[in-house]
Amino acid sequence: MNLPTQLQIGGKLLNANLKQAWRDKTNWITAGMFAVTALLLYSFAFNLTTGLVRNLLPGVIWTVFLFSGIFATGQSFQHDRQNGILDALKISPIHPMTIYIAKTLANILMLLLIEFALLLGATILFSEPLFTPQLLLIVTIGTIGYTALSTLLSAINLDQNNGGLLLPVLALPLLVPLLIASVEATSASLQQEAGTAPWILLLSLFTIWSTAIATLMFPLAD
Amino acid sequence: MSEIGFLFAGFAVFWAGMFTYLVILQVKIRNLQSQIDLLENIIENHDEV
């Protein structure tokens, strides 16, 4: 199958994945609720109501994103696996990379929805300018980065006995560079400092690396 | 703890770690080998029968 055909099928798969995500919206709404609850918990734990919010907010936001995002993407292939769709896709002439990219893109779009909504809410809660173009860019790049890896890791359902905890244990240590770069970039952006660019560069580097390696490795996972 | 104490502790942990792991591995290998020998005997006897 040539590239234009793969792209066309990829588009159809993405559409199908998004439709499935809409049908399966409980999972995504739960992830969103988890994110909101976690944010509230951090607000109480670190006393974020005071004016010292700016220092802690980037770290709080990104840990919330990572935890809720990883838990949400853990279910990525569940529906496909249970209904034999994954097996059908495997024996079809569709390239595994196309399957992976379609799934990851769907996850990214859903997670960005949740994250942008959370940022809007956090803007109101903490009276901080969290809904700026630069920050949205940082969040988008970071989300692509961690979703690429966590979608790959969720592709194989090994987690029968661990109550869903294996995926974060596997994914989070790998995501340390992304977390550091995202938090520092967000922090610099909030403080309106000049130091944003190098961190956005490191973040982009990690995102490109994680996306490339996850895309290349996915066919081997089958 | 004095400086020498930390030095002693460091070397002790290192050497103890090495020896402990070596012993564990040797015991494991011996156990596995004896289980394998037992099963091979059982299978051989079954094949003869």
Added chain:
Amino acid sequence: MNLNNIYELRWKVLPPLAGVAMIGMAALALVTAPTEVIEGDVQRLLYVHLPSALASYFAFSVTAVCSILFLLKRDFKWDSAAQGAAVVGLIFTLLTLITGSLWGKPIWGVYWQWDPRITTTLILFLIFSAYLIARKSSSLDSDKSARFCSIYAIIGFLDIPLIHMSVRWWRTLHPQPIIAKLNPALPDEMLLVTLFSVLAVILVAAWFITLGVETELLSQRLLKLRAIAKTNISEKS
């Protein structure tokens, strides 16, 4: 002499060589090496701390290479080898962290500093612990599990330079009041002792890896034999 013949010699060559080297290393490190002027005798922990770190990188490199070989050849002996090497890597990583803490306390006054190298070592420990947990949570002969964990080991190994870089940038942004170098420029005698120690510990690591691989291979064989025995018993009945 091909690679297989060399590998067969491992039980004859590695144990005595490693043993002698380690005894030599202990004598050199504790007696022969000169006392460091600033840090005193506790600096001798360098001769176990640095070799442990290098041995762990060596072991995890073996894991990564064996994982690649497994994905290419789909032979389970490479998966066994990867697991065996990973356990050895974790042991040496743990020893690196502990000896580092014991060295750090008298020098820095604290057991832990967010030094980039030691922080990266901690994350390395977490990554390969996760690898082993994931692999051991499935059956030894599970092809899916072996594939997935091989992929994870490769990604984890490749991620290490990025982790080190990002932690170093992070630390330069948030410097600590005292940053003491663990190994400033070494005089010749110390360098020689360090190199000998590294060689000795890597020999030990190589020996442990062959033992670890042997353990995993035997476990695989035992699993196969159990399956055969089960089939025979059910045939009988």
